[in-house]
Amino acid sequence: MKRLWHFFQDAVGLILRHPVAGTSIIPVLPDGQIVLVRRRDSGRWSLPGGMVDWGEDIPTTVKRELLEETGLDLVHINRLVGIYSAPDRDPRFHTICVVVEASVTGTIAITDTLEILEVSAFDPSEIPVGSLSHDHDRQIKDYFAGLTTLA
Numbered sequence: 211m212k213r214l215w216h217f218f219q220d221a222v223g224l225i226l227r228h229p230v231a232g233t234s235i236i237p238v239l240p241d242g243q244i245v246l247v248r249r250r251d252s253g254r255w256s257l258p259g260g261m262v263d264w265g266e267d268i269p270t271t272v273k274r275e276l277l278e279e280t281g282l283d284l285v286h287i288n289r290l291v292g293i294y295s296a297p298d299r300d301p302r303f304h305t306i307c308v309v310v311e312a313s314v315t316g317t318i319a320i321t322d323t324l325e326i327l328e329v330s331a332f333d334p335s336e337i338p339v340g341s342l343s344h345d346h347d348r349q350i351k352d353y354f355a356g357l358t359t360l361a
Contacts, residue, residue: 229295229304233271234259234346236291236353237282237314243331245318247279249343250327256343257350258329259307268308276312280329281319287312292352292359299345309349 234257237245246255258279262271273284291309299305318329332338334354339347352359 229297229306231262232260232300232305232307233262233268233275234294234307234309234349235272235276236309236311236350237276237280238288238311239282239314239331243333244337245280245282245314245329245331246337246342247326248328248330250325252343253327254341254343255338255346257309257346259309261305268310272310272312276314278322279320279326280314281321282314282316285313285315290358291349292357292361294345294349294359294361296345296361301344307345307349309353311353 236257239245245258247258248254249256258276260271260275260279262268263274266274269287272287276282276284288311291311293306293308295306297304299307318331320326320329337350339350341347342350348359348361
């Protein structure tokens with residue numbers, strides 16, 4: 211029994227003391243507009259995305275989160291924008307975020323009403339840079355600068 215308890219403690223420590231993997235998506239519509247979501251928890255605009263579920267790879271997570279948060283379908287992941295791992299980048303917990311640009315299609319719709327207040331397409335020049343949630347200001351600036359960032 212003591213051995214089982216130590217195994218349980220080690221497993222919980224392993225899970226709770228390591229960053230969680232997630233994605234942010236820069237969804238680009240055929241007309242060049244970029245889709246953002248307004249988060250329910252902060253009321254701020256952000257890139258859609260979320261945590262990688264057990265057994266998922268990054269492309270599957272991108273496709274799932276995009277559909278859940280925006281109602282849009284993934285056409286193609288175009289490029290890696292960066293991997294962001296600063297311990298304070300997410301105010302909730304330490305996450306490592308893989309950011310990709312994706313071509314998307316479909317009709318914008320909120321399907322996850324627990325997390326998302328609003329979904330909207332923005333002309334790139336109209337994105338509210340400087341007031342985005344988490345570290346999405348940096349992510350979108352790196353994207354517009356054509357960078358591939360490891361931070």
